[in-house]
Amino acid sequence: MDRPRxxxxxxxxxxxxxxxxxxxxxxxxxxxxxxxxxxxQANLYTLGTGGALIWLGLSNRVPRRPAPRRLxxxxxxxxxxxxxxxxxxGATFALSVGDEFPTFSRLxxxxxxxxxxxxxxxxxxxxxxxxxxRR
Amino acid sequence: MMRTxxxxxxxxxxxxFAAVEGAARREGSRIPPxxxxxxxxxxxxxxxxxxxxxxxxxxxxxxxxHFLAR
Numbered sequence: 001m002d003r004p005r006x007x008x009x010x011x012x013x014x015x016x017x018x019x020x021x022x023x024x025x026x027x028x029x030x031x032x033x034x035x036x037x038x039x040x041q042a043n044l045y046t047l048g049t050g051g052a053l054i055w056l057g058l059s060n061r062v063p064r065r066p067a068p069r070r071l072x073x074x075x076x077x078x079x080x081x082x083x084x085x086x087x088x089x090g091a092t093f094a095l096s097v098g099d100e101f102p103t104f105s106r107l108x109x110x111x112x113x114x115x116x117x118x119x120x121x122x123x124x125x126x127x128x129x130x131x132x133x134r135r
Numbered sequence: 136m137m138r139t140x141x142x143x144x145x146x147x148x149x150x151x152f153a154a155v156e157g158a159a160r161r162e163g164s165r166i167p168p169x170x171x172x173x174x175x176x177x178x179x180x181x182x183x184x185x186x187x188x189x190x191x192x193x194x195x196x197x198x199x200x201h202f203l204a205r
Binding site: 043046058068069072099135 | 189
């Protein structure tokens with residue numbers, strides 16, 4: 001027999017709370033930040049963490065926030081930064097003249113050599129990924 | 136000169152992302168936050184296949200691999 005909706009309450013899982021998930025993401029980011037570029041470990045770690053999050057996101061193991069049925073008309077404003085970024089990334093990629101007119105990733109590479117910056121980038125990537133999984 | 140132009144362009148894009156997100160978070164804003172736009176994209180399905188969800192996850196996975204593993 002179905003229970004009335006108003007009597008059911010979803011109990012959040014322990015690992016679903018920020019007090020658990022944020023330290024977990026920090027630990028994963030600190031490990032990721034230590035792995036050198038172009039190494040097999042970095043590749044495997046990225047594929048492993050990303051794969052696990054995709055698996056969680058495509059299964060129904062994590063509660064999701066309700067998605068909007070329609071977008072407000074103001075959503076077109078998002079095209080402004082996307083277009084500016086796309087124009088510069090496209091131009092730098094098409095011309096491919098290296099450091100003279102660098103792509104975004106070529107500019108980011110020297111910054112990501114620092115372990116702290118790398119760990120911060122790892123955290124931003126994982127936190128955003130976790131946010132997408134919850135959507 | 137060209138390098139400065141590229142840095143300026145990317146910096147402008149990043150600042151614009153922050154500005155639009157800031158505007159979206161204001162009370163009564165008609166601009167949806169980026170998370171809401173992503174959630175809307177992830178709703179897209181073709182039959183039983185969650186194409187929007189798979190596409191966005193795949194893009195984000197590739198982005199992480201591109202910047203953090205290479």
